[in-house]
Structures are given as C-alpha cells and as structure tokens.
Amino acid sequence: MSETAATFAHQHQFDDAEQQRDASTLGMWVFLVTEIMFFAGMFTAYVVYRALYPNAFAHASHHLDVVLGTVNTTVLITSSLTMALAVHAAQLGRRGAIVTFLLATITLGCTFLVIKSFEYAHKFHEGLVPGPNFAYTGPDAGQQQLFFSIYFAMTGLHALHMVIGIGLLAYLVAKAQRGRFSRAYYTPVEIIGLYWHFVDIVWIFLFPLLYLLGRHAA
C-alpha cells in the first residue's frame, strides 16, 4: 500500500477513487449526525429550562459579554472560510496554499479559544460559576445557576471540540507539508473540513441562544 501522492489511487475494496471519496464523506456525515444528537441533548435541556424559567434565563444571559461573543462569532466564521479555501486548494493540488490556509484556520481557532478563556476568567472573577461560590443571591438564584450550568457545559464541550479540531488541523499541516495530498487524493482535508464547519454551526446556534437572549430586556 503506497501512500505517496503520485501513486495513491484507491483501496482495493472500492471501484474507483470517486466511490472511495463518497464513502469517506458519507462516513463522516454519519459521525456528524451522532455529534448533532450529542449536542441535541444539551440544546433540549436549554429549551426545557428556558421554557420553565424565561425571566431568570433572560437576566442571567445579560451577564454575558455580547461584544466578545460577536467578535468570536466573526472569528469562527472567518475560520470556516479559510477551511473551505484550504479544501479548495487541495482540490487544485496547490500544496503551499493548503498549508497557508490550514495555518490561518489554526490561528483563528486559537484566537477563539483565547477570547473564550478571557470570558471564562471573567465569569470566575464575577462569581457566576455555579456551585458554592455563586455570588448572585436573588430569589431566582437557583434558576440563574441552571443557565450558567448549561452555558459552561455547552461552551465547554464546544471548546473541547475546537481543541480536537485544532489538533486534527495540525496533523493535516504535517501531512500536507510532506506532500501527501494531491488532486487525486485529499480526502482527509475534505472530511476534517466537514468537522470544522460542524463545530462552527454549533456556535452559530449557541451565540444567539446564550448571548443575545437577554439583550433587549436590559
């Protein structure tokens, strides 16, 4: 089994390279569907408790920093663009451009995580972390703790997905630099790209649901 770009065509169980690529894409999508269901549990928890305690959720949401949230949304959308451009470069067999766009995606991913860590630090400082040190003591304190529990669970697991994604991108950079991808074979770039866009989509929903909810209530 030779993996060099020039000779790699397809594994023997596939008719041709296109069938192999379609199978890989489909397999990745099946995995992403399990990921949808993984996040769906938490989204459902959010919907249930928001329906039960709409006012507490709106007030708790007001403690989140909309400016940082908006900046991070923009950073992540831009990283999706650079990821799409990396796949585009791979399709055209442009090795240098693949590496450049992958590194840009990694940089944007790290930027997102750094901004997120500042937000987390601020929440710890303000005593908005659920548990014995939760500083807010109003009548709906328990309900607000629920909001922050969901906030930390969802954004934390989203951030974990980002960390994994950045690791996968670093692996792609190493492979691309060694010339392992060509116009005939770039499947890893394509399917890790699918994963990266999926993580972006999760954030596209988290941002309005968590940050913008209490915006107009003031």
Add this chain to the structure above:
Amino acid sequence: MSEHIVSTKIYFAIFTALLVLTASTVAVASVDLGRLNTIVALTIAVTKAVLVILYFMHVRYSSRLTWVVVSAGFVWLGILIAFTMSDVLTRGWLAAH
C-alpha cells in the same frame, strides 16, 4: 460528485452573507419584539447553518445519500425537542383537574 469544485467567488459571497446575518442578529436582539425576538434569532441562525452546510460543507453538490443522512440528523433533533416539549409544556394540564 464530491469532485465538484466550488469557485472561491461563491465562498466569499457566502462568507459575506454570514457576516451580514451575524450583524443583523446582534442588531435585532437589542430591539424588544416580544416573542418575535427568539423567532427572528433562530431564523437567522438556521439560515446561516444552511448556508454553511450547503456551500462550505458541499452538501449541495453531494450524493442523494448524503442529503438523506444530513436531513435525518436534523429530523431526529426536531423529534427530540418536539416530543420532550410536548411532555414538559402539558404537565400543568393534568394538575388543573
């Protein structure tokens, strides 16, 4: 099928649309529309997600089988939320008797 190469022009157009939609969802959020706030925010989020799925994730150019799998994921998400809420929101009906 997955060999379809999308032009960079389309990628930048989608990127611009995503930025405009992000700006509008932030702008609309500060206006009090009552229940409409949530509906508008979710409509914008779904639009953004569909743009990413169709173009960045190439589903628009993928096989019918991929379409089915992707749709199934969101249908089950809908089932999970709809059936859970049909329980949660109707519990008070019994207590009223």
